Amino acid sequence: MAMHSKKGLSASQTRRTSRRVNDSVIGSHVARPAGRRGRREDDSPVGTTRVDFSDSRRSRRATRGMVEQVDVQATSGESDADYARRRGRRGYVEEIQVRSRRRRIAVLTVAALAVVAVAAFAGVSAFFALSDSQLSLGDSNATEALVAPAEGEPYFALCTAHLGSATPAGAAEGDAYLAVRIDEATHTLTFISVPATVSVELSDGARHPLSEATSVGGDAELIRAVASLLGVDIAHFAATDAAGIERIVDIVGGVAVELDQEVDDPRAGIQVLQAGPVTLDGPSAVTLLRASNYADSYATQAKMRALFTVNLAERASSGEGLSFPTVVADGASAVSTDWSSGQIIALGEVLRPLSEVTVYAAVVPGRAVEGEGGARTYEVSDDELATMMEAVRAGNAPESAAGNVANVDRSLLTVEVRNGSGIQGAAARCGELLESDGYQVEAVGNVDDGTAYPETMVIYKDAAFEIAAKAVVSDLSAGRVVNGGDFYQFDTDLLVIIGQDWIG
Known part of the structure; x- marks a missing residue:
């Protein structure tokens, strides 16, 4: 089998390859040999070739090495070839559209909720404002x-x-x-x-x-x-x-x-x-x-x-x-x-x-x-x-x-009234007053010891009736509350003895 040696690059191929490498490096300051007048025919800076854009002004800026935008790299970590294949597969565009629709729906939902919240706040504010205006004291001082x-x-x-x-x-x-x-x-x-x-x-x-x-x-x-x-x-x-x-x-x-x-x-x-x-x-x-x-x-x-x-x-x-x-x-x-x-x-x-x-x-x-x-x-x-x-x-x-x-239930209280004042009819009058206030007056008469009492007394024996005795004094506007103990005998809740101070 005949052996053939690999043919090397010609001089013109080498120059073209070198030019492409240099042109692919944006902002490269690697110098290249100058022509006879030190400038390329298109007046581009040394080491670059002309960059074409639809806008001539952008072309001149790019040619001078001024870059305004560079595409970002893929964040997925995939290679350029894999990224290109992913973008070229079927359904890619549909996925982009679905995601876009979802974003639009989310934005619209948030906006709608914001509108509802504002409307609800306005409604509650109006509700309370109306209630407060009706509750107000008006011209009251x-x-x-x-x-x-x-x-x-x-x-x-x-x-x-x-x-x-x-x-x-x-x-x-x-x-x-x-x-x-x-x-x-x-x-x-x-x-x-x-x-x-x-x-x-x-x-x-x-x-x-x-x-x-x-x-x-x-x-x-x-x-x-x-x-x-x-x-x-x-x-x-x-x-x-x-x-x-x-x-x-x-x-x-x-x-x-x-x-x-x-x-x-x-x-x-x-x-x-x-x-x-x-x-x-x-x-x-x-x-x-x-x-x-x-x-x-x-x-x-x-x-x-x-x-x-x-x-x-x-x-x-x-x-x-x-x-x-x-x-x-x-x-x-x-x-x-x-x-x-x-x-x-x-x-x-x-x-x-x-x-x-x-x-x-x-x-x-x-x-x-x-x-x-x-x-x-x-x-x-x-x-x-x-x-x-x-x-x-x-x-x-x-x-x-x-x-x-004032909290005493007078209708539940039984009272006996005895006249010790010497004033005729005093006990009967006192009994009528107490009955008109709701008390149960069970007996009216004179004291049986013949004593003239200088003051009216309202007597109780059970401590539970002390407040009731105070109620009688309050209702009669006369008398003194006395804890009778064993000194007085009576069968009712209270005993009233009319004294000489009685003016009823």
């Missing part, structure tokens, strides 16, 4: 008398309702005033009922029934009068009327209450509410709140009003039927308050479930007296009120310190 509480501390709110009366008589007593101590930390609500006929000194320097405070100085006058009477600051104020209460009760679909006695008061309304479980509609709710012809009228009325208020709030925030925010919005036009709808909803959330909240109810200690022309005035027992409010401010039950005589 109540905020002048409100005092903001310390952060996290219990605070008082004054809730008022102009309930009126089903008959002309007793219309002034149709105004309901509830001072409510709200302790969010311990989930405790304490309702203090303030009778509308309590005599208070107002800014004009004269004494008036509390119900006249707004006519003297607006809602701020009323708030200051209650705050002064109870010795507390009032942080919030809310007001409504009979029509407002009916509307709210109808919105929540009725309010269920458990009544421990029948409610039958012609001045309150034509409805008779039987004892036991009752679902109140709007009119019957107003009847319950107006009613006052109980044996211990003020104490029972305070309990009924507190019971209704808590059960109404429980019904509204329970989530049954309409949502709580919807109830607040729908009922906003029925209430005037400095609370915003957001604050009301937040308070409902804090106290939920209201069925587990500790609730106390009491009335300002004192007694109703009948003045000239049959006008009734409520006389406050200042010492007992101070004792009760001391317990309330401490977060305890209103009667826990020394007892609240």
Whole structure:
């Protein structure tokens, strides 16, 4: 077999190969031999050839070694040949299009969610703005008398309702005033009922029934009068009327209450509410709140009003039927308050479930007296009120310190009355007064020892009846409470001995 030697590159082939290598190196400064005039015919710099672009300006810049864009390398680590094969296979373009569509869908979804979020925020803002405008106090001056509480501390709110009366008589007593101590930390609500006929000194320097405070100085006058009477600051104020209460009760679909006695008061309304479980509609709710012809009228009325208020709030925030925010919005036009709808909803959330909240109810200690022309005035027992409010401010039950005589159920107490004054008919008159206040007077007569007693005494033997004895003293506006022990013999819960100080 003949052997042939490999033919080498010719001189012209060597020059072409070298030129291609040099041309492939962008920015190379490897010098190449100059021509006879040191320049190529195309005036390119030494070591390069002309680079063509559709734009002549870019061609000149590239020829001078100015590079504006260089394609990035494949990030997959594959070779140029593999990259080219991947791009050339079937389905590559479709994959690119699918990924592009997915990106567009994602972008559109995010945009849509953003639009929904903005719309929802705008809707919620409009919802609360409308509710707040309806809840607002309008031209009331109540905020002048409100005092903001310390952060996290219990605070008082004054809730008022102009309930009126089903008959002309007793219309002034149709105004309901509830001072409510709200302790969010311990989930405790304490309702203090303030009778509308309590005599208070107002800014004009004269004494008036509390119900006249707004006519003297607006809602701020009323708030200051209650705050002064109870010795507390009032942080919030809310007001409504009979029509407002009916509307709210109808919105929540009725309010269920458990009544421990029948409610039958012609001045309150034509409805008779039987004892036991009752679902109140709007009119019957107003009847319950107006009613006052109980044996211990003020104490029972305070309990009924507190019971209704808590059960109404429980019904509204329970989530049954309409949502709580919807109830607040729908009922906003029925209430005037400095609370915003957001604050009301937040308070409902804090106290939920209201069925587990500790609730106390009491009335300002004192007694109703009948003045000239049959006008009734409520006389406050200042010492007992101070004792009760001391317990309330401490977060305890209103009667826990020394007892609240207004909470005594007089209908359950038996009393014997003996005349030790020497004043004829004194025992009979005292017995009539006690019976009118609801006590069971089982016997009336004279003392059997012939002694003239200088002072009236209300005697108890069982310590459980000490507060009841105080109630009798309060109702008679006379007497001294005495622990009789074994010194006095009687079969009733209490014994009243009329003394020479009796002026009844």
